[in-house]
Amino acid sequence: MTQIGETRRELALDCFLLAGRIMMESGAETYRVEDTMIRMAVSQNMVNSHCFVTPTGIMFSPSEELATRFVRINNRSTDLERVALVNSVSRKLVAGEYTVQQAYDELLIIDQTNYRFNIWLQILAASVASGCFLILLGGSWIDLPFAFVFGGIGFIIVETILEETRVKIFAEFIGSFVVGILASIAVYSGFATDLDTLIIGSIMPLVPGLLITNAVRDLMAGHFVSGLSKGAEAFLTAFAIGAGIAVVLSF
Amino acid sequence: MNWPLEAFLSFLAAGAFGVIFNTPRRTLISCGLVGMSGWLIYRTFFLVFEDSVQASFAGAFVVSIVAHLLAKKFRMPMIIFSIAGIIPLVPGSKAYNAMRNIVEHNYLEAIAFASEALMISGAVAMGLVFAEVLMQLFFKRQAKRIQRKMGLTQE
Numbered sequence: 001m002t003q004i005g006e007t008r009r010e011l012a013l014d015c016f017l018l019a020g021r022i023m024m025e026s027g028a029e030t031y032r033v034e035d036t037m038i039r040m041a042v043s044q045n046m047v048n049s050h051c052f053v054t055p056t057g058i059m060f061s062p063s064e065e066l067a068t069r070f071v072r073i074n075n076r077s078t079d080l081e082r083v084a085l086v087n088s089v090s091r092k093l094v095a096g097e098y099t100v101q102q103a104y105d106e107l108l109i110i111d112q113t114n115y116r117f118n119i120w121l122q123i124l125a126a127s128v129a130s131g132c133f134l135i136l137l138g139g140s141w142i143d144l145p146f147a148f149v150f151g152g153i154g155f156i157i158v159e160t161i162l163e164e165t166r167v168k169i170f171a172e173f174i175g176s177f178v179v180g181i182l183a184s185i186a187v188y189s190g191f192a193t194d195l196d197t198l199i200i201g202s203i204m205p206l207v208p209g210l211l212i213t214n215a216v217r218d219l220m221a222g223h224f225v226s227g228l229s230k231g232a233e234a235f236l237t238a239f240a241i242g243a244g245i246a247v248v249l250s251f
Numbered sequence: 252m253n254w255p256l257e258a259f260l261s262f263l264a265a266g267a268f269g270v271i272f273n274t275p276r277r278t279l280i281s282c283g284l285v286g287m288s289g290w291l292i293y294r295t296f297f298l299v300f301e302d303s304v305q306a307s308f309a310g311a312f313v314v315s316i317v318a319h320l321l322a323k324k325f326r327m328p329m330i331i332f333s334i335a336g337i338i339p340l341v342p343g344s345k346a347y348n349a350m351r352n353i354v355e356h357n358y359l360e361a362i363a364f365a366s367e368a369l370m371i372s373g374a375v376a377m378g379l380v381f382a383e384v385l386m387q388l389f390f391k392r393q394a395k396r397i398q399r400k401m402g403l404t405q406e
Contacts, residue, residue, distance in 0.1 A: 027272075032328060080274045080334075084327045091326070116273050125270035132264035136257060136290070137344055155271075196351070200344050205271060209338035213330065216376045220383060242350045250354045 008100065012044045013062060015093075015104040017071050019086050020051070020058045022111055024073050026082040029214050030055070031221035036090045040103075043094040055229050075166065078210050081115040119159070126155035126205035134201030143192045143201075146183070150202040154179040158206060169240040176203050176244030184248055199245060208237040254291075261290035265335040274331050281321050285336040289314035293340060303342075303367075304374045310340045311378025319386040333379075342371040 016037045023033045033053045037060060041049040051060040055076065061068040086107065093103045116122070130151020131144055139147065154175045161171035179202045186192040211234035219227035265286020269279045293310030297303055314336035322329035345368035352361035 027330075028328065029330060032330075078272045080272050080328075080331045081276075084275045084278075084331060087328055088326070117270055122271055125267035129264045129267035129271070132260040132267070133339070133343075136260050136264070136339065196344070196347065200347050204338070204343060205268075207338060207341050207343060209268070209341060210272065210330075210334050212341070212372070212375075213334055213337050213379065216379050217330075217383070220380055238346065242346065245347065246350050246354045249351055 009062070009066065011104060012041075012046070012100045013060070013066075013069055015100055015107060016040050016051075017058060017060055017069055018104065018107045018111065019090060020053065020060070021071050021073060022107065023083055023086050024053065024055065024058065025076055026079040026086075027076065027210055027214070028083045029221075030218045030223045030226035033058070034223075036087065039094050040090050043096075044100065053223075054225050055233075079115060082110060085110050085115075122159075123152045123155055127152035129205050130154075130201050133204040134197055137197050137200055139197035139201060140193050143194060143198050146186050146192045147198055147201040150179050150182050150186075150198070151205055153182065154202055155205050169236055172206055172237055172240040173244045175206060176241040177247055179203055180245045180248030203241055203245070206237075206241055208234040211237065257294065258287050258291060261339060262287040264339065265290075268335040268338055272334060274335070275327070278321075278325060278327065278331060281325070282332055282335040285314055285317050285321065285332050286339060288317055289336040290339050304370045307340050307342070307371045308374040308378045311337060311375040312382050314340070315379050315382030316386065319382065323390075337375065337379075340371075340375050342368040345371060 019040065020033050020037045023036065024030075030053045034051050037051045037053075037058075038049060041047075041051075041060075041062065046062045048063045049061060051058065053059075056073055058071050058073065059068060060070075089098065089103055089106050089110070092098045093100070098106070117125075127148045131148040134143055134147035135141070157178055158171045158175040161174055162168065165171070180199060183192070183195060183198045183202060187195045187198065192198055211230050215227050215231040215234055218230060262283040266279055266283035268286070269282035274282055289310045292313045293306045296306035296309045300306065314333055318329050318332035318336065321332045325331075345364050349361045349364035349368060352358070352364060
């Protein structure tokens with residue numbers, strides 16, 4: 001009897017940690033991850049549980065007798081569909097619609113499936129966003145096709161380098177550097193008119209909007225470790241983009 | 252200023268950011284609407300008061316409130332709706348100008364642009380904070396009222 005209880009508890013622990021890891025890897029806020037894990041634990045009669053989430057690892061202590069568990073978070077990207085899916089699984093577990101086994105199976109499926117849009121559609125979206133921002137920031141319609149193409153090229157470069165090397169700062173630096181060179185060529189050869197708005201529009205898809213929002217919300221919720229480290233990541237990204245452009249402009 | 256054009260473009264841009272961040276497909280249109288409302292409020296404030304710090308505060312505040320309401324409606328995390336709306340308010344052009352002036356050795360002008368960019372990012376952050384606190388108070392009161400009603404009916 002105790003054996004069965006033990007394995008069931010182990011399964012529940014695996015389930016919470018998997019949910020936390022998927023959410024953290026997909027770009028959820030730290031306090032939301034903690035909230036979700038504690039809610040799931042309370043629904044499984046683990047009332048005295050504690051968890052501590054940072055952007056690089058999750059610690060979870062179910063109660064005073066059971067051992068504390070730890071998972072490492074290696075790569076973080078942005079995939080909000082997964083956050084929403086894990087959120088609905090945890091809601092169903094808390095409401096009693098799922099058993100722990102069902103929830104765990106569902107989470108495993110979420111972990112292994114690729115929910116991303118087709119890569120070409122993402123590139124098209126980056127191009128469209130660049131074009132829109134060019135006009136919104138007061139650029140001229142003559143520059144529109146250039147912003148459209150350069151925004152897409154910048155996005156492709158960042159994604160490819162990220163896949164090859166996993167060094168985010170380098171990818172963003174090279175991406176904005178190439179965008180700056182292309183924009184300068186277009187302006188100095190006389191095809192495009194305004195260098196400033198063209199560059200700003202084209203690098204808009206690389207701006208770390210998610211990180212900034214998350215950092216502010218985490219700091220507000222009192223999670224200073226995660227808030228500061230996410231803020232540092234946002235600052236590094238912004239610095240890499242700025243340095244890439246600055247290298248081009250200094251010639 | 253061409254209102255319908257700006258509304259359409261900001262809607263399209265926020266929707267495109269939704270695709271890049273892979274938001275759930277049935278929320279893409281809502282994401283676009285959040286981005287559009289944030290940008291239009293920002294522009295209106297900017298035209299009336301001619302101060303981009305206040306305008307950014309108002310834009311971020313509205314984005315955050317709308318995102319909270321949509322999150323309640325769709326039963327999804329609020330962050331799905333707010334990100335696409337926040338991005339247009341990020342002071343990209345100020346930061347760019349600061350960088351360009353540093354490269355051209357105009358350090359005084361660079362400091363002016365950089366401090367303006369810092370003020371705007373602070374205003375965006377404060378807009379998020381204010382909306383968050385307001386919505387928390389509102390939802391807490393609403394939950395209490397519902398609980399009281401349920402308590403009355405049970406007794």
